Amino acid sequence: MHPFDEITVDQLRAAGSTKWTMFPDAIGAFVAEMDFGVPPAVADxxxxxxxxxxxxxxxxxxxxxxxxxxxxxxxxxxxxxxxxxxxxxxxxxxxxxxxxxxxxxxxxxxxxxxxxxxxxxxxxxxxxxxxxxxxxxxxxxxxxxxxxxxxxxxxxxxxxxxxxxxxxxxxxxxxxxxxxxxxxxxxxxxxxxxxxxxxxxxxxxxxxxxxxxxxxxxxxxxxxxxxxxxxxxxxxxxxxxxxxxxxxxxxxxxxxxxxxxxxxxxxxxxxxxxxxxxxxxSQDWLDNVVTYLRGNRDLLVDMVDQIPGLRISPVEGTYIAWLDCRELDLPGGPAQFFRREAGVALTDGNLCGAAGEGFARLIFAMPRPVLRKALERMRAAVIGR
The missing domain is CATH 3.40.640.10 (Type I PLP-dependent aspartate aminotransferase-like (Major domain))
Incomplete structure (x- = not known):
C-alpha cells in the first residue's frame, strides 16, 4: 500500500483546509490542492x-x-x-x-x-x-x-x-x-x-x-x-x-x-x-506524487467509463478532470446534483465560462481509496436517479 493510500478523510478534515471543511459531509474535490501533505524539506x-x-x-x-x-x-x-x-x-x-x-x-x-x-x-x-x-x-x-x-x-x-x-x-x-x-x-x-x-x-x-x-x-x-x-x-x-x-x-x-x-x-x-x-x-517527492497521480488518473478514466452518460477529457497534465455531464441533463447542474445525491463536492463547469455549461471540474489529487469511494458514489447517484 502506498503511504498516500493510508491518509483518511478524518485526517484531512482535521487539517482544516477549505477543501475539507466547507462541506463537512462531502468528499472535497473542488479546490485545486493535493491531499498528500508537503515535502519533508518544506515541513522542516x-x-x-x-x-x-x-x-x-x-x-x-x-x-x-x-x-x-x-x-x-x-x-x-x-x-x-x-x-x-x-x-x-x-x-x-x-x-x-x-x-x-x-x-x-x-x-x-x-x-x-x-x-x-x-x-x-x-x-x-x-x-x-x-x-x-x-x-x-x-x-x-x-x-x-x-x-x-x-x-x-x-x-x-x-x-x-x-x-x-x-x-x-x-x-x-x-x-x-x-x-x-x-x-x-x-x-x-x-x-x-x-x-x-x-x-x-x-x-x-x-x-x-x-x-x-x-x-x-x-x-x-x-x-x-x-x-x-x-x-x-x-x-x-x-x-x-x-x-x-x-x-x-x-x-x-x-x-x-x-x-x-x-x-x-x-x-x-x-x-x-x-x-x-x-x-x-524536493524533486524526488514531486516525482513520487506525479507517479501516484498517474495511477489516480487511470483509475478515474476506468471508473468514469462505468458511469452511463458521463465522459472525461483526456488528462495530459494537472490533477484536474473535466467531466462532460451534458448527456445526463442533471437537475440544477452537475455540481449541485453530485453534492446533493452523492456527497461529492465538485466545481460546476459554468463557473469556467459559458463553454462549461453542463460540465464539472473534479480534483483527483486525493488518496486513491477516497477517490474510488467518490466515483462509486457518483455512479450510484447517476444510476439510481
Missing part, C-alpha cells in the same frame, strides 16, 4: 521557523535565494535560461495576472480568456474594470480541446490587448504542443498583443510530453509574454503564498523596475524559504 522550513520564532519579513538574502532557486528549476526542468533578476516574487499567479493587465497592456483594453478557464480569470479582469472576451475553445470528438485561433485573432482585431494562456490547461487537462504554441504566437505577434502565460501546473505533466514554457519558444514570445509559475501546485504549498512572475525581455524588466520592490514586499518569509526547499530539495 516551517518547523524551524516555529522553533526559532522566525515569522518576520523576508530578508534580502532569502529573497535572492528564492529567485535563484526558481531560475535553477526552470533551467533544469525545461532548459529555459532565465536571469535571476528577471524573477519577481509575488503572492500568487493572480497577483502576476493583475500586474500583467495593469502594467503591460493599453489602458482599458479588453482581455481574451479562452474557455473553459480557471474560474478567477473571469472575475479578476472585470474587477480591474476591463472587459473579458470569452473565446470558447473547440471540443474535438475525442474530448480534447484546442484553442480557437480564428476567434482569438478576431478578438485582438477588435481591440483586445492581452491573451490569457493556461498551460498545462486548467480545467481541461491539455498540455499544449510546440506547434499549438507557435500558432498562438503568430496570432499575437500579428496584432502586437501580449500574453499572460499561467504555467503553475508545469510540474504536473502526467503523459510523456514536454512542458514548453511559452516565452522560451523564440524571440517573439519572449518579447510579448509575462509568465507566472509557482511551487504551490506541484509541491502543495498554496497557503504559503509565494509565486513567481518571469519577465523575459529587457523592456519589460526596465518598465517594471520602479514597482518591483513594492510588489515583492508582499511575500512572506515562510513562502520564500519554502520555494527554495521545494525547487532545490
Amino acid at each position: 522550513v516551517v518547523r524551524t521557523a516555529a522553533d526559532t520564532q522566525a515569522m518576520g519579513y523576508l530578508p534580502a538574502a532569502d529573497r535572492a535565494a528564492a529567485k535563484r532557486a526558481t531560475a535553477g528549476w526552470l533551467a533544469r526542468s525545461f532548459d529555459w535560461q532565465v536571469p535571476e533578476d528577471n524573477v519577481h516574487l509575488l503572492p500568487d499567479v493572480l497577483s502576476a495576472m493583475r500586474i500583467a493587465i495593469q502594467r503591460f497592456t493599453p489602458p482599458g483594453s479588453p482581455v481574451i480568456v479562452p474557455t473553459p478557464a480557471y474560474m478567477p480569470f473571469l472575475t479578476v479582469v472585470p474587477a480591474l474594470n476591463r472587459e473579458v472576451i470569452e473565446v470558447p475553445s473547440i471540443l474535438e470528438e475525442d474530448g480534447r480541446y484546442r484553442l480557437d485561433l480564428d476567434a482569438i485573432d478576431a478578438a485582438f482585431a477588435a481591440g483586445a490587448g492581452l491573451l490569457v494562456l493556461c498551460n498545462p490547461w486548467n480545467p481541461v487537462g491539455r498540455v499544449l504542443t510546440r506547434d499549438e504554441l507557435t500558432d498562438v504566437a503568430e496570432v499575437v505577434d500579428r496584432h502586437g498583443g501580449r500574453v499572460f502565460s499561467d504555467e503553475i501546473h508545469a510540474p504536473l505533466v502526467l503523459d510523456d510530453l514536454p512542458h514548453l514554457p511559452y516565452a522560451s519558444l523564440d524571440a517573439r514570445t519572449a518579447g510579448h509574454t509575462i509568465t507566472a509559475v509557482a511551487a504551490s501546485k506541484g509541491w502543495n504549498i498554496p497557503g504559503l503564498k509565494c509565486g513567481q512572475m518571469i519577465l523575459s525581455n529587457d523592456d519589460d524588466v526596465a518598465a517594471f523596475a520602479p514597482y518591483a520592490t513594492d510588489a515583492g514586499d508582499t511575500v512572506g518569509l515562510l513562502g520564500g524559504r519554502a520555494v527554495v526547499a521545494a525547487y532545490d530539495k
Whole structure:
C-alpha cells in the first residue's frame, strides 16, 4: 500500500483546509490542492521557523535565494535560461495576472480568456474594470480541446490587448504542443498583443510530453509574454503564498523596475524559504506524487467509463478532470446534483465560462481509496436517479 493510500478523510478534515471543511459531509474535490501533505524539506522550513520564532519579513538574502532557486528549476526542468533578476516574487499567479493587465497592456483594453478557464480569470479582469472576451475553445470528438485561433485573432482585431494562456490547461487537462504554441504566437505577434502565460501546473505533466514554457519558444514570445509559475501546485504549498512572475525581455524588466520592490514586499518569509526547499530539495517527492497521480488518473478514466452518460477529457497534465455531464441533463447542474445525491463536492463547469455549461471540474489529487469511494458514489447517484 502506498503511504498516500493510508491518509483518511478524518485526517484531512482535521487539517482544516477549505477543501475539507466547507462541506463537512462531502468528499472535497473542488479546490485545486493535493491531499498528500508537503515535502519533508518544506515541513522542516516551517518547523524551524516555529522553533526559532522566525515569522518576520523576508530578508534580502532569502529573497535572492528564492529567485535563484526558481531560475535553477526552470533551467533544469525545461532548459529555459532565465536571469535571476528577471524573477519577481509575488503572492500568487493572480497577483502576476493583475500586474500583467495593469502594467503591460493599453489602458482599458479588453482581455481574451479562452474557455473553459480557471474560474478567477473571469472575475479578476472585470474587477480591474476591463472587459473579458470569452473565446470558447473547440471540443474535438475525442474530448480534447484546442484553442480557437480564428476567434482569438478576431478578438485582438477588435481591440483586445492581452491573451490569457493556461498551460498545462486548467480545467481541461491539455498540455499544449510546440506547434499549438507557435500558432498562438503568430496570432499575437500579428496584432502586437501580449500574453499572460499561467504555467503553475508545469510540474504536473502526467503523459510523456514536454512542458514548453511559452516565452522560451523564440524571440517573439519572449518579447510579448509575462509568465507566472509557482511551487504551490506541484509541491502543495498554496497557503504559503509565494509565486513567481518571469519577465523575459529587457523592456519589460526596465518598465517594471520602479514597482518591483513594492510588489515583492508582499511575500512572506515562510513562502520564500519554502520555494527554495521545494525547487532545490524536493524533486524526488514531486516525482513520487506525479507517479501516484498517474495511477489516480487511470483509475478515474476506468471508473468514469462505468458511469452511463458521463465522459472525461483526456488528462495530459494537472490533477484536474473535466467531466462532460451534458448527456445526463442533471437537475440544477452537475455540481449541485453530485453534492446533493452523492456527497461529492465538485466545481460546476459554468463557473469556467459559458463553454462549461453542463460540465464539472473534479480534483483527483486525493488518496486513491477516497477517490474510488467518490466515483462509486457518483455512479450510484447517476444510476439510481
